[in-house]
Amino acid sequence: MRNVETSQVETLAALLGPRHCLTAAEDMAPYAVDWRGTWRGQPLAVLKPGTVEEVSAAVAACAEAGIAVVPAGGRTGLCGAAVVSPGGPPAVVLSLERLNRIRDVDARDFSLVAEAGCVVQRVQEAAAEAGRLFPIAWGAQGSAQIGGMLSTNAGGIRTLRWGNARELVLGLEVVLPDGRVLNDLRRVRKDNSGYALRHLFLGAEGTLGVITAAALRLVPALQRVETAFLAVPSPDAALSLLGRMLGSGAEVIACELIQRICLEMVAEHGPHLRLPLPLESPWYVMVELAAAHPAVPVRAMLESALEAALEAGECTDAVLAENEAQRRDFWRIREDFPEFSRMAGPSIATDTAVPVSAVPEFLARVEAALAARWPEGRMVAIGHAGDGNIHVGLKAPPGVTREAWAARAGAADMVVNEIAMALGGSFSAEHGIGVSKLHVMRALKDKLALEMMRAIKQTLDPRGVMNPGKVLPEG
Amino acid sequence: MRNVETSQVETLAALLGPRHCLTAAEDMAPYAVDWRGTWRGQPLAVLKPGTVEEVSAAVAACAEAGIAVVPAGGRTGLCGAAVVSPGGPPAVVLSLERLNRIRDVDARDFSLVAEAGCVVQRVQEAAAEAGRLFPIAWGAQGSAQIGGMLSTNAGGIRTLRWGNARELVLGLEVVLPDGRVLNDLRRVRKDNSGYALRHLFLGAEGTLGVITAAALRLVPALQRVETAFLAVPSPDAALSLLGRMLGSGAEVIACELIQRICLEMVAEHGPHLRLPLPLESPWYVMVELAAAHPAVPVRAMLESALEAALEAGECTDAVLAENEAQRRDFWRIREDFPEFSRMAGPSIATDTAVPVSAVPEFLARVEAALAARWPEGRMVAIGHAGDGNIHVGLKAPPGVTREAWAARAGAADMVVNEIAMALGGSFSAEHGIGVSKLHVMRALKDKLALEMMRAIKQTLDPRGVMNPGKVLPEG
Numbered sequence: 001m002r003n004v005e006t007s008q009v010e011t012l013a014a015l016l017g018p019r020h021c022l023t024a025a026e027d028m029a030p031y032a033v034d035w036r037g038t039w040r041g042q043p044l045a046v047l048k049p050g051t052v053e054e055v056s057a058a059v060a061a062c063a064e065a066g067i068a069v070v071p072a073g074g075r076t077g078l079c080g081a082a083v084v085s086p087g088g089p090p091a092v093v094l095s096l097e098r099l100n101r102i103r104d105v106d107a108r109d110f111s112l113v114a115e116a117g118c119v120v121q122r123v124q125e126a127a128a129e130a131g132r133l134f135p136i137a138w139g140a141q142g143s144a145q146i147g148g149m150l151s152t153n154a155g156g157i158r159t160l161r162w163g164n165a166r167e168l169v170l171g172l173e174v175v176l177p178d179g180r181v182l183n184d185l186r187r188v189r190k191d192n193s194g195y196a197l198r199h200l201f202l203g204a205e206g207t208l209g210v211i212t213a214a215a216l217r218l219v220p221a222l223q224r225v226e227t228a229f230l231a232v233p234s235p236d237a238a239l240s241l242l243g244r245m246l247g248s249g250a251e252v253i254a255c256e257l258i259q260r261i262c263l264e265m266v267a268e269h270g271p272h273l274r275l276p277l278p279l280e281s282p283w284y285v286m287v288e289l290a291a292a293h294p295a296v297p298v299r300a301m302l303e304s305a306l307e308a309a310l311e312a313g314e315c316t317d318a319v320l321a322e323n324e325a326q327r328r329d330f331w332r333i334r335e336d337f338p339e340f341s342r343m344a345g346p347s348i349a350t351d352t353a354v355p356v357s358a359v360p361e362f363l364a365r366v367e368a369a370l371a372a373r374w375p376e377g378r379m380v381a382i383g384h385a386g387d388g389n390i391h392v393g394l395k396a397p398p399g400v401t402r403e404a405w406a407a408r409a410g411a412a413d414m415v416v417n418e419i420a421m422a423l424g425g426s427f428s429a430e431h432g433i434g435v436s437k438l439h440v441m442r443a444l445k446d447k448l449a450l451e452m453m454r455a456i457k458q459t460l461d462p463r464g465v466m467n468p469g470k471v472l473p474e475g
Numbered sequence: 476m477r478n479v480e481t482s483q484v485e486t487l488a489a490l491l492g493p494r495h496c497l498t499a500a501e502d503m504a505p506y507a508v509d510w511r512g513t514w515r516g517q518p519l520a521v522l523k524p525g526t527v528e529e530v531s532a533a534v535a536a537c538a539e540a541g542i543a544v545v546p547a548g549g550r551t552g553l554c555g556a557a558v559v560s561p562g563g564p565p566a567v568v569l570s571l572e573r574l575n576r577i578r579d580v581d582a583r584d585f586s587l588v589a590e591a592g593c594v595v596q597r598v599q600e601a602a603a604e605a606g607r608l609f610p611i612a613w614g615a616q617g618s619a620q621i622g623g624m625l626s627t628n629a630g631g632i633r634t635l636r637w638g639n640a641r642e643l644v645l646g647l648e649v650v651l652p653d654g655r656v657l658n659d660l661r662r663v664r665k666d667n668s669g670y671a672l673r674h675l676f677l678g679a680e681g682t683l684g685v686i687t688a689a690a691l692r693l694v695p696a697l698q699r700v701e702t703a704f705l706a707v708p709s710p711d712a713a714l715s716l717l718g719r720m721l722g723s724g725a726e727v728i729a730c731e732l733i734q735r736i737c738l739e740m741v742a743e744h745g746p747h748l749r750l751p752l753p754l755e756s757p758w759y760v761m762v763e764l765a766a767a768h769p770a771v772p773v774r775a776m777l778e779s780a781l782e783a784a785l786e787a788g789e790c791t792d793a794v795l796a797e798n799e800a801q802r803r804d805f806w807r808i809r810e811d812f813p814e815f816s817r818m819a820g821p822s823i824a825t826d827t828a829v830p831v832s833a834v835p836e837f838l839a840r841v842e843a844a845l846a847a848r849w850p851e852g853r854m855v856a857i858g859h860a861g862d863g864n865i866h867v868g869l870k871a872p873p874g875v876t877r878e879a880w881a882a883r884a885g886a887a888d889m890v891v892n893e894i895a896m897a898l899g900g901s902f903s904a905e906h907g908i909g910v911s912k913l914h915v916m917r918a919l920k921d922k923l924a925l926e927m928m929r930a931i932k933q934t935l936d937p938r939g940v941m942n943p944g945k946v947l948p949e950g
Contacts (some may be wrong), residue, residue: 108718109832131722153667164665167642182923187830189862190639191901192628192678193908193920194946195928199674203667220724243583247606249695249767292724296771355662357584387664426666433668445668448657452935453670459934460927471669 008065022046031093041084043093050098052212060179071206073148076140079434081205085469110218111187116147132218135162153203155430160386161253171215172198177461187215206467220292231281231317236360241314254288257385269340276319346402347393348412354425356388389429442473483540497521506568516559518568525573527687535654546681548623551615554909556680560944585693586662591622607693610637628678630905635861636728646690647673652936681942695767706756706792711835716789729763732860744815751794821877822868823887829900831863864904917948
């Protein structure tokens, strides 16, 4: 560290107290790498402010000193956005973990105000205690924090019903790149007074400011949930089945499409998990119906829809969870899959979405394109059929290392991305851009949209303080 | 008109064809005033492009010539945003009425692509023909157009359940202030590739660009709807009743709070409408429950909630609509109210929202403040209790003209706005800013938010082509 930077870090330490300004290499180590070990970058210091005023003062001091600020939450993101960019300007990691108060829960208002450092699951629990539901849910919810959830506009298994994180926000408190605080934590549901500034920060991955707190929308607690595990002959059949359920008016809160190879990996690497159906079908579906009112006959609605689907050939076999334990077992198969997949060897991962009705064509084109170029790889597809967000991976043959497979088949992500875009889709559905998808952003993002984003970044953060090197590829 | 402008208008006429470039005073007259006759402004010409390419060419030509562009749709807005600002630069009105194709309806995908000039009701009908629901609904839906609905982020009676117009948008096509076309009509439900540009144009009232088409979200068609007209002792009781219904898990799709004076006006000026309940209660509520699945026992859910509410004293009398005709009669009372109110004499109108739980305090404070300053006026409150968006008016005593009442009691809007803001609310809930609320924007909008909005406007429209003098008060 150069001397001038040492003195700047001392200023920050004085501001926050030395306990909350980490500079020892071993203290900073967890913040210098993402959780998958893919992205690394050394911060000058790790700042842990405890109040929005401290965040404001720290950001202002960094801006003044020409130090970049990389906001970090639970650091469960998949694109490296919370790690310092190597080769960029000197930077601190600003961890929001100490801003972890739930400031308010208002059951009558169906709202909750939480600080950025609250773990998502704690917010879910606080809502449940008030007899309400905070509906977003995904695998990392036990570690992910509200600030990261909002900055990445997180998705997950229930966006089909309640949308992405963006849709659950009533108001935000944001520290701007110059340290000023935009306080818009109002819990009001209707506000048409000018531009919707909060939507700029949601999903911006900390490149326009630091989200320090949010007023969040709650929904009525669920009283009935029914889950089915189904064998389906094809993605097209799965989509017809989903359309049938949605069209029937049943409240579908999740619909996951699972390729047989995924269950084969579960069978091999998770022998403690019992598969609900024999491995005889090319595709499977997990579908969940729910109701907030106990008088809604969800079980009967599910059974009658499945009966019609069986008759129509959209589904060939079905098991319904008979109790909560069985329901959890179904979900463990889905939620633990990423771990089993990792055990099954390296994979090129993607995160695309297409319009729901285009999912069958998307999968057919991807399968053909991958097989033509990498016949030794195996396509692995699993994901949120109800949103058109199927995660397709290309699995290495046995014995090939991660590095070797990345070198040989790394281009598979662009093959998948290009097919998604050709079908009117997105190359980053729910994970964001961070650093891992800058090359895709450069290649496939609409040029005019990119130009506008750069202009907005330049306007709101002219000195480039906030999370440089993320989201927007250099022009 | 100066000569140079004449020649510029000739250029536009050549571009669009003379039939689609109106310049005769009598042809332009309807576009030179808003529908309430409050706001007037003379355009150089009224342009009626028929394709997005023509919109693009017209906007580019105007930008080049230094002529401002005022986009207009069904012109049912309440804030004067679609009328040329007197005293501003020379301007044309750009009417989107000929861009009125529904480009696509995809039932399986629950989506629809409509051009800006489509009347909202036609989009509702196209969705219904596909067995789906386009859920937004408000009084002017038979005249209002999609472009205006999106540019004002329209609300209405169902935002409680499906949100404002913003929440129903999957993608947009926008002509930017320099004429370039931002084409993001993808119907994809998940896209985390950079900043959410579409949210800048939604609700911007045409100040950042011209929305020419939108990919819209549809929802399952409703199979069961039950509507009740209730007498309630107070706003607090109304809110408890609403909380009870929402908390029960019933799907509440509308909850309107109506002060007795409103029904008195209906009784006086709409003798053809039968009031469902005697005029003995200070407040009334219209509540509507629905379900998309026919097996949901909506009627029983409503009856059991009302029984409990009657027992708890949250409601003192109740009538349920026994059939669709009766349901329509209930709604006519609510929807025709603005007309009866107009017949009952001039009023100072407001459009505030507060957090739902603050509605009772809001109404109590407003009533006291208005009575203290204008004891001769009468408070009139009616609105969307489920969103905290109660429209409060201050009615003139008999015999006072509109002009005289505006002069004497015009400041009532600020009294109401300030109380709403003090309670964490909004001074423009669903109508927008246009020109009518520029003074409120200047006085009450957060200064930092206003500064950011101005910076964004300057970045995206540096020449000030798009709808100058609207939304943002001069700095």
